[in-house]
Amino acid sequence: MSPESLQGGNLSSPTSFLLLGFSTAYKAQVTLCLGFSLIYLVTLLGNLLIMTLVWLDAHLHSPMYYFLGHLSFLDICYSSVTLPKILKDFFSPQKTISFVGCITQIYFFLCFGGSECILLAAMAYDRYLAICHPLHYAALMSKKICHCLVAVSWLSGSFSSLIQAFLTAHLHFCGSNVIEHLFCEMPFLLNVSCNPKAPLNKAVLYALAGIIAMGSFLLTLVSYVHILWAVLQKGVGRQKAFATCTSHLIVVSLFFGAGAIVYLVPHSSSSKEMDKVLTLLYAIVTPMLNPIIYSLRNNEVQGAIRKALYKGVLQ
Numbered sequence: 399m400s401p402e403s404l405q406g407g408n409l410s411s412p413t414s415f416l417l418l419g420f421s422t423a424y425k426a427q428v429t430l431c432l433g434f435s436l437i438y439l440v441t442l443l444g445n446l447l448i449m450t451l452v453w454l455d456a457h458l459h460s461p462m463y464y465f466l467g468h469l470s471f472l473d474i475c476y477s478s479v480t481l482p483k484i485l486k487d488f489f490s491p492q493k494t495i496s497f498v499g500c501i502t503q504i505y506f507f508l509c510f511g512g513s514e515c516i517l518l519a520a521m522a523y524d525r526y527l528a529i530c531h532p533l534h535y536a537a538l539m540s541k542k543i544c545h546c547l548v549a550v551s552w553l554s555g556s557f558s559s560l561i562q563a564f565l566t567a568h569l570h571f572c573g574s575n576v577i578e579h580l581f582c583e584m585p586f587l588l589n590v591s592c593n594p595k596a597p598l599n600k601a602v603l604y605a606l607a608g609i610i611a612m613g614s615f616l617l618t619l620v621s622y623v624h625i626l627w628a629v630l631q632k633g634v635g636r637q638k639a640f641a642t643c644t645s646h647l648i649v650v651s652l653f654f655g656a657g658a659i660v661y662l663v664p665h666s667s668s669s670k671e672m673d674k675v676l677t678l679l680y681a682i683v684t685p686m687l688n689p690i691i692y693s694l695r696n697n698e699v700q701g702a703i704r705k706a707l708y709k710g711v712l713q
Contacts, residue, residue: 412575415500415587417493419484419580420674431488437686438481444689445470448699455702461539462528465521466692468548469649472517473685476510479503480581480681500582505563507583507681508607511657513555515614518650520547522621525643530628558606565599580674583681615654622647645692652687656680 420430452458452467483503487493495503527538566584569591579586584607588600625643656679693699 412497412571414494414496414575415582416576417487417495417580417582418576418578419487419493427488431485434481434485434488434682437682438477438485440690441477441481441682441686442474444686444693445474447703448689448692451699451702451706455705457698458702461524461544462521463698464544465517465524465548468551469514469517469521470689472510472514473688476507476514477682477685479506479510484580495582500587501563501567503582504566504584504587505559507581508559508562509555511555511681512558512607512610513551514653515611516551516554517548518646518653519614519617519621520551521646522618522650523547525646526621526624529625529643554610558610562603562606565603569599580677581681583677586673611654611657615650618650618654645696648691649684649688652684653680656684 420427448470449467452463452470480503483495524539527535531538562584566587569588571590572592575590577586577590584603588603591599622643656676659676659680693703
């Protein structure tokens, strides 16, 4: 199916979209396919390793690692929404996706992304309680509260993405059904909308995304401001306090930084390829890096890995 065949008159509910992906030669497509396959494999294995360690190692049965296990699960889901379709398109001459499939992909992408935003904020709050209120930490971050925070992250992400997917599904598309992107993502889908009410829908869509993303980022920022103030004031356990926060700060910076560039920086026709590269960092590379960051920067995770390898060798 060519781009011309998908370009027509006024269409209120197209049956499919054409995803252009990267405009590269065949050899480059093969290289990209191998690279993406490796990224997906590392993402799956790395996050499954973290989940397994948190589940089996008694030393990791604490709120911080409980949240980390859920973060790893979210990263697997987050990558699986986009990467399998991208890999399939490398071998397909017709890089199309149905309208229903596109809206479904947007829903799950926003659902897992929104849930991860709130979970990262919950992890920052956990570090704030552990460092600023160590004597009351066990009571303030009980198992019940941990379960509630995880439930809030999932429910908030699901509810917000449901509204956004519903509004996106009711946009009108005319003139072109070609999406110059690797997968269905809200900003790029809105670019091909011609609905007279599109500006209002866009405002609502971005407002919902902003509430989730910016709200989570601000909560995370406030938590770390309090942590920094407490560490500077007390001056005790400074190295240990920052050691437990460094991995999380790196993950937060990558996730929110890349996401802000994709959603807040204007998309121009002269930077289409750069937009795709930035989206890869936000949607594909970050979930792969998360388990690596936590493994390299966390002595307890490293100890759990060595213990698991030692048991495996003995068996």
